[in-house]
Amino acid sequence: MKKRDTNTESIGQVIQLMVDRLGLRTGLEDARVKQVWEDFLGKELALSTKWMKIKDGVLFAQMKDSITRHEVAMQKTALLQQLNESLGEKRIREIRLM
DSSP, X not given: OOOOOTTOOOHXXXXXXXXXXXXXXXXXXXXXXXXXXXXXXXXXXXXXXXXXXXETTXXXXXXXXXXXXXXXXXXXXXXXXXXXXXXXXOOOOEEEEO
16 A cells, blocks of 8 residues: 655645746736626626726725716625635725725
């Protein structure tokens, strides 16, 4: 019977290591945030988002008009929770709509 090598890593661990080494984590998280944003709000409201960026735990999102901004503002708490759950950590502490 062969001994199992104790230095083996799962494929997931190797991928995470490569993502970190190549500096891709931020880009992948940003893409995940945009996908959750669209899934949560729906395509129509998501298309009304001009741009988004995350800086120091704050997600900035510029909306095309005040009506859309108000609709998204009404859902901010639930959206924030959904975004952090998808990231697996509390990376976003606030959403600011502009």
